[in-house]
Amino acid sequence: MRTAFPFSAIVGQEDMKLAMLIAAADPGIGGVMVFGDRGTGKSTAVRALAALLPPLSAVIGCAYHGDPQAPVGVCSPDCAACASPRPLKAAPLSTPVVDLPLGATEDRVVGALDLEQALARGERRFEPGLLARAHRGFLYIDEVNLLEDHLVDLLLDVAASGENVVEREGLSVRHPARFVLIGSGNPEEGELRPQLLDRFGLSVDVKTPETLQERVEVVRRRDAFDRDPAAFLARYAKADAKVADAIVSARKRLPAVETPDAMLEWASRLCMAIGSDGLRGELTLIRGARAVASLDGDEAVSDRHLRRVAVMALRHRLRRNPLDETGSAARIERAMAEI
Amino acid sequence: MSDASAPTPWADAVQGAMLLAVDPLGLGGIVLRAGAGPARDAWLDGLREILPPGTPWRRCPPHIPDDRLLGGLDLAGSLAAGRAVASPGLLAEADGGLVILPMAERLSDATAARIAATLDAQDVAVERSGLALRLSARIAIVALDEGVGPDERAPAALLERCAFHVDAGPARLGDLLAMAAESADVARAQQVRRRMAPVADALIVSVCEAAVALGVESARAPLFAVRAACAAAALDGRSDVTVEDIALAARLVLAPRATRAPAEDVAPDPADDEDAADAADPPEADADAPHAEAPPIDMVIAAARAALPDAVLDAARAQGRARMSRAHAGGGGDRIVSPHRGRPVGSRAGALCAGERLNIAETLRAAAPWQKLRGATGRVAVRREDFRVRRFVEHRDSTTIVVVDASGSAAFQRLAEAKGAVELLLANAYVSRTRVALVSFRQTAAEVLLPPTRSLARARKLLADLPGGGGTPLANGIEAAFLLAQAEKAKGRTPLLLFLTDGRANITRAGALGRAQAEADALQVAAFVRGAGFAAIHVDTSARPGPGAEKLAHAMGARYAPLPYLDARAVLGLAQSSPSAAS
Numbered sequence: 001m002r003t004a005f006p007f008s009a010i011v012g013q014e015d016m017k018l019a020m021l022i023a024a025a026d027p028g029i030g031g032v033m034v035f036g037d038r039g040t041g042k043s044t045a046v047r048a049l050a051a052l053l054p055p056l057s058a059v060i061g062c063a064y065h066g067d068p069q070a071p072v073g074v075c076s077p078d079c080a081a082c083a084s085p086r087p088l089k090a091a092p093l094s095t096p097v098v099d100l101p102l103g104a105t106e107d108r109v110v111g112a113l114d115l116e117q118a119l120a121r122g123e124r125r126f127e128p129g130l131l132a133r134a135h136r137g138f139l140y141i142d143e144v145n146l147l148e149d150h151l152v153d154l155l156l157d158v159a160a161s162g163e164n165v166v167e168r169e170g171l172s173v174r175h176p177a178r179f180v181l182i183g184s185g186n187p188e189e190g191e192l193r194p195q196l197l198d199r200f201g202l203s204v205d206v207k208t209p210e211t212l213q214e215r216v217e218v219v220r221r222r223d224a225f226d227r228d229p230a231a232f233l234a235r236y237a238k239a240d241a242k243v244a245d246a247i248v249s250a251r252k253r254l255p256a257v258e259t260p261d262a263m264l265e266w267a268s269r270l271c272m273a274i275g276s277d278g279l280r281g282e283l284t285l286i287r288g289a290r291a292v293a294s295l296d297g298d299e300a301v302s303d304r305h306l307r308r309v310a311v312m313a314l315r316h317r318l319r320r321n322p323l324d325e326t327g328s329a330a331r332i333e334r335a336m337a338e339i
Numbered sequence: 340m341s342d343a344s345a346p347t348p349w350a351d352a353v354q355g356a357m358l359l360a361v362d363p364l365g366l367g368g369i370v371l372r373a374g375a376g377p378a379r380d381a382w383l384d385g386l387r388e389i390l391p392p393g394t395p396w397r398r399c400p401p402h403i404p405d406d407r408l409l410g411g412l413d414l415a416g417s418l419a420a421g422r423a424v425a426s427p428g429l430l431a432e433a434d435g436g437l438v439i440l441p442m443a444e445r446l447s448d449a450t451a452a453r454i455a456a457t458l459d460a461q462d463v464a465v466e467r468s469g470l471a472l473r474l475s476a477r478i479a480i481v482a483l484d485e486g487v488g489p490d491e492r493a494p495a496a497l498l499e500r501c502a503f504h505v506d507a508g509p510a511r512l513g514d515l516l517a518m519a520a521e522s523a524d525v526a527r528a529q530q531v532r533r534r535m536a537p538v539a540d541a542l543i544v545s546v547c548e549a550a551v552a553l554g555v556e557s558a559r560a561p562l563f564a565v566r567a568a569c570a571a572a573a574l575d576g577r578s579d580v581t582v583e584d585i586a587l588a589a590r591l592v593l594a595p596r597a598t599r600a601p602a603e604d605v606a607p608d609p610a611d612d613e614d615a616a617d618a619a620d621p622p623e624a625d626a627d628a629p630h631a632e633a634p635p636i637d638m639v640i641a642a643a644r645a646a647l648p649d650a651v652l653d654a655a656r657a658q659g660r661a662r663m664s665r666a667h668a669g670g671g672g673d674r675i676v677s678p679h680r681g682r683p684v685g686s687r688a689g690a691l692c693a694g695e696r697l698n699i700a701e702t703l704r705a706a707a708p709w710q711k712l713r714g715a716t717g718r719v720a721v722r723r724e725d726f727r728v729r730r731f732v733e734h735r736d737s738t739t740i741v742v743v744d745a746s747g748s749a750a751f752q753r754l755a756e757a758k759g760a761v762e763l764l765l766a767n768a769y770v771s772r773t774r775v776a777l778v779s780f781r782q783t784a785a786e787v788l789l790p791p792t793r794s795l796a797r798a799r800k801l802l803a804d805l806p807g808g809g810g811t812p813l814a815n816g817i818e819a820a821f822l823l824a825q826a827e828k829a830k831g832r833t834p835l836l837l838f839l840t841d842g843r844a845n846i847t848r849a850g851a852l853g854r855a856q857a858e859a860d861a862l863q864v865a866a867f868v869r870g871a872g873f874a875a876i877h878v879d880t881s882a883r884p885g886p887g888a889e890k891l892a893h894a895m896g897a898r899y900a901p902l903p904y905l906d907a908r909a910v911l912g913l914a915q916s917s918p919s920a921a922s
Contacts, residue, residue, distance in 0.1 A: 038499040039557030043459060101464040102453050103405045107700070108466035115469040115700065116422045118707030130466060146452045170708055187794060208556045215547040219561045223538060226365065226566075 003229045007048035008239035010041055011217045015204045018292070019312050020049050021243070022202065023138075023180045025250035026291040030201025030284060031159060031181035033144070033192075033316065040206045041218075042184040046140045050097035052244040054251075056136055058093040063128050064135050064175050065093055076175035078126070096137030098130055098179075100155075102146055109151060110158075110166050111173065126173045131155075131164045134179040144183040145192055155181065156199050201284045202309070203316035205329070250294040257290045258300040266303055266339065270310060273335040276317040285313040310336055348507040349378060349514035355503035355591055356386040357520050361528045361570040363437065363479035366563060367458055368501035370443065370493050372484040378510030379483065383439070385518040386481070389525045395436025397429050401445040408453060410465040410472065414699045418719055423469055423700075430454070430463045431474035438478050443493035444486035451494035454480065458500045468700030488826065502563035504595035520574060532573035538565055538580045545582075549589050554598035564588040701727035737833040738774040738791045739764055742820045744840035744880070745781040746811040760839075762799065774832070776823060777801075780816030782809030783850040787823055791832075810852070813844030814860035817868065817895070824873050835874045838897065841881030842888030858887070862894045869896035876900060 010017065019032045034042045058065035061081035066074065068090035075082035082088065100109070111129035118124060130139070141147060141155075158164050164177040183200065185192065197203065209215050225232040267285045276282075288309035289301045296305070315328040346354070355369045373379050387396055399408070406412070409428040416424035430438065430453075438454070440446065446454075457463045457476050465472040482501060484493040498504060507514075520528075543565060550561045565580075567588035572580045706725040713720040741760065764775045777789035789801050817838075824834035844857035848864070868875055875897035879888040884901035892899035 037556060038496070039559035041558065099460075099464055101409075101466055102449065102456060103409050104464075104466035105468060105700075107469060107704075108471060112469060113704050113707060115704055115707060118704070118710070120422055124708055127469065142456060143452050146449055208558055212544075212547055212551055215550065215558065215561065216544050218558050219543050219547060219565055220540070222562050223543070223565055227535075227537070 003233065004047040004051050005044050005222075005225055006233055006236035006240050007045070007052055008243055009221050009225070009232070009236045010045055010048060011221065012209045012214050013041060013045065013206055015312060016042070016045055016206050018308065019202045019204045020045060020182070021247065021250075021295055022288055022291040022309070023182070024049065024053060024247045025295055026254060026287060027178070027180045029180070029287055029291065031183070031199070033197065033200040033203045034182070034184040034206060035187050035203065036184070036206030037208060038186060040208055042206060043140075043142055046097070046138075046182055046184070050095070050138070052240060052247060053095035053097070053137075054244065054248050055092045055094050057090045058136075060089045060091050064132050064177075065096075066176070067136065074176060076173065078173060079175070096134055098134040098137065098139050100130055100139060100141045100147075102143060104130065104151070106151065106154070107168075110154065110164060110168075111175075112166070112168060113171055124170065126166070126171055128175070131158055131177040131179075132175055135175075135177050137179055138182055139179045140182045140184075142184050144185045144196075152196060156196060160199060197316040198278070198280065200316065202288065202312040204312050205315070246295055249297070250291065253294040253297070253299075254290065256299070257293050259286060259290060260300060263289070263301045263303065263306060266306060269339055270306075270332075270335055271314070273338065274314065274318060274332055276314050278317070281314050281317045285309060288313050307336060347514065348505055349382070349510060349516055351503075351591060352382055352505040352507055353385070353516045353518055354587070355505055356382065357389065357518055357525070357574060358567050358570040358591070359479060359481075359503065360386065360389050360520075360525045361574055362532060362566055364461070364477055365566040366479065366502035366570065368437075368480035368482060368497075369503040369505065370482040370484055370498055370501045371505050371507060372486065372493075373505075373507035373510065374485055374487075375441075375483075376510055378507075378514045381515050381517075383481070383483075385516075386437075389518050389520055389522050390437070391522060391526050391529075395433045396439065397433040397436070398439045398441065399429055401440070401442045401450070402447075403429065403450065405453070406467065408450065409463055409467065410470070410474065412468045412470065412700045412703075417699075417703065425465070425470050425472055427474055428463065428465070430457050430476045430478060433478045434475050435477055436479075438480045440480055440482045440493075440497075441485070443482035443484045443497065444491040446494050446497070448494055448496070451496045455496040455500055469704070499557060499559060502567055502592050505591075506595065524574070527576070528570070528573040531576060531578055532569055534578055535569050535573060536579045538569065542568070542580060542582065542585050546585060546589065546593075549593055553593055553596070553600075555593055555596045556598075557596070560593060560596050564592040567592050698727045698729045737835060738776060738824075738827045739835045739837055740776045740778060740791075740820050740823055740827070742816055742836060742838045742840070743777065743779045744811060744813070744816065744838075745779040745807045746809050756839075776827075778816060778820045778823060780812050780819065781807060783812055783815075783846055785812060785815040785819035787819060791823075791827060810846040811840075811844050812846035812848070812850065812857070813840065813842065813891075814848040814857065814864045815846075815850075816840070817861060817864045818848070821864065821867050821871070821873070824868075825871065828871075828873075833874075836868065836876070836895075836897070838875065838877045838895075839880055840877070840888075842877070842879060842885075842891045843881065861891060865891055865894035869894060872896070 007017070016034055016036075019034075023029050023032050034045075036042055056065065057068055059068050059075075059081050062075060062079050064075060064079065066079065066082045068088040070082075072083060107129070109130050111127055111132055114123075114125040114127035117127075139155075139159075144152065158177050159179065159181045162176060162178040164175055166173040181200070209218060221232075264286065267282050267289075271282045271285070285306065286301070289305040292305040292308050293299075293301050298305070311329050311332050314332055318328045318331065352369070352371055352373075359366050359369050371379065371382070390396075407428055408430060410425060410431055411428070413424040413426035416426070440454075457478065458480065461475070461477045463474050463476040465474065480497065480501065482493045482497055484491075486492050492498070543561075546561045546564045546568075550564075555561075564585070565588070568580045568584035571584040571587050572578070575584075702721060702725050703719065705727055706719060706721045709722075709725075710720060713722070741764070774791040774793050775789070776787065776791040779786055779788050820836050820838070824836055827834045842861075843854075844861045845852065845854045847853055847856045848860040873896075875892075875895050877888065877892035877895065877897040877899050879892075879899065879901040881888065888901075889899050
């Protein structure tokens with residue numbers, strides 16, 4: 001695995017970075033979909049984020065690295081380690097950021113019979129798959145639109161329910177799989193099904209930097225990174241540590257962040273004005289704004305926070321009129337200006 | 340800077356190959372668009388010879404299955420050992436070397452995406468058949484694009500990740516060029532490159548400016564240019580990059596990606612430019628810049644311009660087309676479950692008949708729980724009921740090709756409606772699982788304005804400036820649509836031709852004026868459409884529907900629908916009611 005490019009050294013792309021920090025601060029946000037042309041740093045940002053996430057505390061001996069604070073019954077019924085008397089023995093574990101490579105087969109994604117054990121000893125044992133590995137962390141899928149449909153359906157179902165149910169080869173296994181789904185795709189490869197898009201909490205659109213200065217800076221930093229990765233990492237270590245601290249303190253602050261009624265009303269009014277389908281939009285908008293407030297170190301949600309997340313929380317939930325030339329983002333901006 | 344000395348494409352290919360040999364990981368690869376032949380063979384041999392001895396060199400067939408590309412279960416090994424034994428895929432085998440992709444234009448998007456992911460990560464993640472491995476795969480690729488038509492191109496995901504694109508065209512005798520370096524020179528250059536001085540800031544700025552001027556969007560392109568310049572300097576034995584290296588890199592890396600020609604008056608007054616460059620630079624960068632000479636931007640752009648194809652707009656459009664024609668995969672699409680071809684989608688229990696393919700891991704997994712009962716000792720007892728055969732899914736999409744008469748008088752209204760119809764068709768592409776293309780004909784020629792696509796965003800961009808006016812070269816229009824339909828059929832899609840015209844041709848196939856000849860030509864071309872058996876609808880848009888149009892529709896074997904007041908929804912209805920749109 002090559003060294004990850006530091007998160008704070010990514011030039012521009014503020015929306016994408018904010019969306020990822022929101023997902024890091026509040027994993028319940030429901031995943032992030034990143035749309036963008038080739039060469040805009042989508043994968044770079046995800047891999048960079050992985051280096052900043054705070055370590056977890058995981059139960060020793062649990063195949064699903066369960067939470068030692070969780071009550072009995074949260075982990076898989078088959079997990080002996082989590083069912084033992086409290087307190088549980090735990091060890092730190094870096095937050096998993098699991099790559100779902102294209103070409104992955106279903107048995108590796110959901111888990112399957114452990115072939116080696118079965119062949120050598122005739123034992124029927126479950127071998128956890130990628131979903132188990134991503135539990136309590138992130139699952140990253142590059143080029144979502146190239147993934148087989150049956151895998152995408154399966155992933156979305158697990159991401160929404162937080163539980164992976166495996167019924168195959170005489171196995172019947174249930175285990176928790178709560179993860180933040182991060183997808184990336186290129187709109188030119190075709191569009192995604194609206195049902196699929198709606199399941200993602202946030203959706204951001206990344207573009208090539210437009211100003212010359214930014215483009216020059218991209219090349220300059222990348223060149224410096226290629227030349228001497230260690231020195232480059234050291235140069236941005238301080239800034240990266242600051243971001244990592246912000247994530248940790250945001251997580252601590254998040255439960256205490258207040259949401260005034262006026263802000264709930266603001267969010268509802270915006271969703272009505274743009275005619276977004278369903279309630280998921282409003283809920284994500286509020287939840288995202290709370291995460292932004294906690295990242296900013298604020299104690300209550302204000303319309304400033306709402307405005308920052310409005311476009312990424314709602315742009316993929318608008319009913320599309322194919323003959324309307326204006327983009328979703330522009331429609332949301334306009335509606336916000338009128339409130 | 341005159342382009343009298345502009346090198347031939349084959350010379351560029353040689354130059355690119357040498358730079359790639361110096362820095363294969365940084366430059367990603369080279370796409371050579373040329374037919375198979377002695378020149379290409381000589382070039383490949385030359386490239387292989389200048390690489391350090393022992394460098395892996397793997398040829399990857401375009402229809403390689405995933406278990407060979409990425410890695411999979413070694414059947415013989417697993418059965419003999421009684422445990423899962425992995426066999427590395429081709430990408431991992433090529434670690435530290437080159438992967439050759441012959442017939443790159445035939446690579447599927449799915450395969451290209453797997454190779455692209457490997458180029459990005461420099462390793463290959465195998466999550467297949469009970470195996471979870473991460474194998475190092477530091478590779479560069481040599482894509483040999485043998486496409487002839489503008490629709491046949493290497494996948495965009497690979498083009499993006501290869502520094503060099505060379506469109507070599509047919510080779511002449513003088514194109515059998517030898518590499519201007521030897522293996523020892525390359526090895527020395529690799530050493531020099533590792534100790535390269537930082538690239539002067541002014542040079543980086545000039546590369547980015549050139550990229551902007553040429554309309555190159557990706558952030559990867561300027562990076563590749565900088566790395567190519569470093570490789571060029573290293574090959575020359577220098578550890579500092581000069582303007583000449585940057586100019587060479589701009590020609591090899593940026594020019595082939597250009598989507599527009601730089602404006603002629605872009606080269607500004609040198610003094611101005613220096614000021615601008617200073618303003619953009621941080622002061623300390625200026626101080627240690629080893630080359631404080633004349634601003635290189637005009638030189639860089641001039642170098643790139645010399646290498647631009649004659650009509651950059653054509654190139655730009657061809658590039659757009661390459662992206663568009665591959666704009667599919669995932670999504671919807673009619674699917675046929677097939678035991679033979681397509682993308683694998685799991686497996687099912689079944690007898691192993693001729694032509695079916697066994698899924699080894701699943702079969703072993705099915706047999707595993709029974710081993711004790713069957714009294715297996717050492718060897719795995721696999722019985723007939725354990726067999727799991729692979730299932731594949733094939734996409735059978737259909738493509739609606741809208742052919743618009745953009746000529747003369749009523750063109751304006753018709754064009755607007757045709758645009759509306761195309762957008763409506765696209766908006767429905769989800770539901771009806773079709774792709775939409777647009778061909779327009781006017782003045783003396785026909786043109787594929789919108790290659791088959793499902794992407795609304797791109798379609799809208801292209802439709803925005805659809806020109807109108809001029810004569811009616813109907814025969815050319817039908818011909819262009821016919822060729823496109825044939826290309827679509829070759830890709831396994833079912834074309835539906837939708838003509839929006841009044842059927843009054845007045846330009847002959849050769850481009851001359853003459854109503855009688857033009858109509859005869861149109862009928863003649865129409866017979867091809869009928870002969871190929873393409874489904875077609877002829878919407879007669881003239882104010883007074885006449886027998887001429889009906890005759891033409893009959894000649895094409897098309898359904899005739901007079902629609903004097905053309906409106907988009909009616910056209911959509913027609914297209915959807917067509918039997919082939921449903922199939």
